[in-house]
Amino acid sequence: MKLVFASANPNKIAEIKAMLPPEIELLGLDDIGCTEDIPETADTIEGNAILKADYVTKNYGYDCFSDDSGLEVVALDGAPGVYSARYAGEAKDANANMDKLLDALQGEENRGAQFKTVIALNLNGKQYLFDGIVRGQIIEEKLGDQGFGYDPIFIPEGKNLTFAQIPMREKAAMSHRGIAFSKLVSFLKK
Numbered sequence: 001m002k003l004v005f006a007s008a009n010p011n012k013i014a015e016i017k018a019m020l021p022p023e024i025e026l027l028g029l030d031d032i033g034c035t036e037d038i039p040e041t042a043d044t045i046e047g048n049a050i051l052k053a054d055y056v057t058k059n060y061g062y063d064c065f066s067d068d069s070g071l072e073v074v075a076l077d078g079a080p081g082v083y084s085a086r087y088a089g090e091a092k093d094a095n096a097n098m099d100k101l102l103d104a105l106q107g108e109e110n111r112g113a114q115f116k117t118v119i120a121l122n123l124n125g126k127q128y129l130f131d132g133i134v135r136g137q138i139i140e141e142k143l144g145d146q147g148f149g150y151d152p153i154f155i156p157e158g159k160n161l162t163f164a165q166i167p168m169r170e171k172a173a174m175s176h177r178g179i180a181f182s183k184l185v186s187f188l189k190k
């Protein structure tokens with residue numbers, strides 16, 4: 001079976017390919033000739049994952065899955081959420097995003113937050129959704145140099161280190177993305 005992962009990131013594609021059974025041939029966007037930017041115009045994380053999967057299925061005719069992720073902060077009514085990557089502007093600058101978030105939380109006692117990933121899978125004419133959520137806290141300063149995005153200011157529940165201080169392999173196993181992809185892989189192995 002051929003299955004498209006709506007991503008052009010070769011590292012992400014290789015990581016997922018290694019988790020799938022050998023009978024699934026995983027293709028990336030480059031493999032199917034999709035070079036355009038797929039619109040991510042939904043106002044929810046779920047909506048963006050669905051938009052990307054539907055775009056590939058409709059325009060290229062492949063079974064497909066896509067993911068979208070975001071950080072949702074309680075004191076900010078779920079922001080930055082779907083706008084996490086461009087919270088401080090279209091440049092998608094991680095440090096600027098973290099600085100803006102830390103500024104917005106100054107004086108806030110409730111620093112609860114969650115990372116959320118949703119995967120939309122279009123398979124044999126049906127759509128399935130898989131999610132992964134990791135709850136935690138936003139700290140007041142950046143700590144650690146591993147990971148990306150908001151990792152240096154997020155401490156997951158039950159840990160005393162930020163995602164940026166936890167080794168990548170350990171983080172991958174417990175992260176929102178790791179949880180969602182584990183659910184997808186389990187489904188595809190059935």
